[in-house]
Amino acid sequence: MNEVSVQKLLINYKTLEEFKLFKEYGNQELSMLEDLQNNFVENDSESPFYGIYYGETLIARMSLYKVEKKYDKYFEPRHDYLELWKLEVLPHYQGKGYGEKLVNFAKSYQLPIKTNPRINSHGFWEKMGFQKAKYEMERDFGQNPLIWLPEGIHEKNIH
Amino acid sequence: MNEVSVQKLLINYKTLEEFKLFKEYGNQELSMLEDLQNNFVENDSESPFYGIYYGETLIARMSLYKVEKKYDKYFEPRHDYLELWKLEVLPHYQGKGYGEKLVNFAKSYQLPIKTNPRINSHGFWEKMGFQKAKYEMERDFGQNPLIWLPEGIHEKNIH
Numbered sequence: 001m002n003e004v005s006v007q008k009l010l011i012n013y014k015t016l017e018e019f020k021l022f023k024e025y026g027n028q029e030l031s032m033l034e035d036l037q038n039n040f041v042e043n044d045s046e047s048p049f050y051g052i053y054y055g056e057t058l059i060a061r062m063s064l065y066k067v068e069k070k071y072d073k074y075f076e077p078r079h080d081y082l083e084l085w086k087l088e089v090l091p092h093y094q095g096k097g098y099g100e101k102l103v104n105f106a107k108s109y110q111l112p113i114k115t116n117p118r119i120n121s122h123g124f125w126e127k128m129g130f131q132k133a134k135y136e137m138e139r140d141f142g143q144n145p146l147i148w149l150p151e152g153i154h155e156k157n158i159h
Numbered sequence: 160m161n162e163v164s165v166q167k168l169l170i171n172y173k174t175l176e177e178f179k180l181f182k183e184y185g186n187q188e189l190s191m192l193e194d195l196q197n198n199f200v201e202n203d204s205e206s207p208f209y210g211i212y213y214g215e216t217l218i219a220r221m222s223l224y225k226v227e228k229k230y231d232k233y234f235e236p237r238h239d240y241l242e243l244w245k246l247e248v249l250p251h252y253q254g255k256g257y258g259e260k261l262v263n264f265a266k267s268y269q270l271p272i273k274t275n276p277r278i279n280s281h282g283f284w285e286k287m288g289f290q291k292a293k294y295e296m297e298r299d300f301g302q303n304p305l306i307w308l309p310e311g312i313h314e315k316n317i318h
Contacts (some may be wrong), residue, residue: 031294086301134187142244142245
C-alpha cells in the first residue's frame with residue numbers, strides 16, 4: 001500500500017478508456033467523451049475523478065465535488081460539503097485498502113461528506129465512520145444517503 | 160394482464176413487510192417503518208408508492224412524486240414533473256408487462272417524467288420512450304438521468 005497514492009485524474013482518451021472497466025460507467029463518462037470529441041473541453045483538463053494506479057493500471061476511482069454552503073440540505077450549521085460518488089475498486093484489487101485510501105483522501109479536506117452508496121456496501125461505509133442520514137423524500141427520492149461529520153458539524157434535523 | 164390494476168399503496172405493516180422482497184429496499188422504507196412505529200404517521204396513510212397485486216401478492220411497485228415547477232432543472236419551459244423511482248418487478252413476474260403498466264400509469268398524468276434507472280435497464284426505458292438527459296454534474300452527480308417528454312415540453316438546454 002505504501003507505493004500507491006491518490007491522484008487527480010485528467011480527462012483524456014486514455015483515462016476514459018480505463019473508466020470502461022468500472023461497473024458504474026454511465027452518462028457522466030459518456031458526456032466527458034463527447035465533450036472531448038467536440039472540443040468542448042481540452043485534452044488533459046481536470047476531471048472530478050481521483051484515482052489510484054497500480055503500475056500503469058487504474059485500479060480504483062471516485063468522484064468528488066464541493067457543494068457550496070448555500071445548497072446544503074444535509075448539515076447544521078449549513079456548510080460547504082463534499083459529494084462523493086462512483087467510489088469503486090476493480091474486483092481483482094478489492095479488500096486491499098484502496099477504497100479506504102480514497103475515502104481517507106476525501107476526509108482529509110475536513111469537510112462534511114455525503115454519498116449515496118451502492119446496495120451491500122454498508123459495512124464498508126460504517127467502518128469508515130459514515131452514518132445513515134435521515135431519509136427525506138423530497139430531497140433524497142431513490143437515494144440511501146450516508147454522511148460523514150467532522151468535528152463541530154451535525155446532521156440537519158428534519159423532524 | 161387484464162385482471163391487474165395499478166393501485167396507490169398505503170403505509171401499513173403488511174405493505175412494509177411486502178416491500179422487503181424488493182431489491183431496492185432501503186432508507187426510504189426503513190424511515191416509513193420508523194414513522195409508523197413512532198406514530199409520526201397513521202396506519203394506512205398514503206405513500207408515494209404505487210403497486211400491482213397478483214392475487215394477494217404485491218409483485219411490482221414504483222414511487223412517484225410531483226416536483227413543483229419552481230424546482231425543475233430538466234425541462235423547458237419549466238414545468239411540474241414527476242420523479243419516478245424504485246420501479247421494480249419481482250423476478251418471477253418479470254417480462255410480462257407489469258413494469259410497462261406502471262410506467263404507462265405514470266405517463267397518464269401527461270407530465271414530464273424523470274428517472275434514474277438501474278444499470279442494465281436501458282432497453283426497457285428506451286422502449287418506453289424515455290431518452291437520456293444531458294449529463295450535468297452539479298445536478299446529477301452519480302445519476303444517469305432519463306426523461307420522458309409529453310407534447311410541447313422539451314429538454315432544458317444546458318450547453
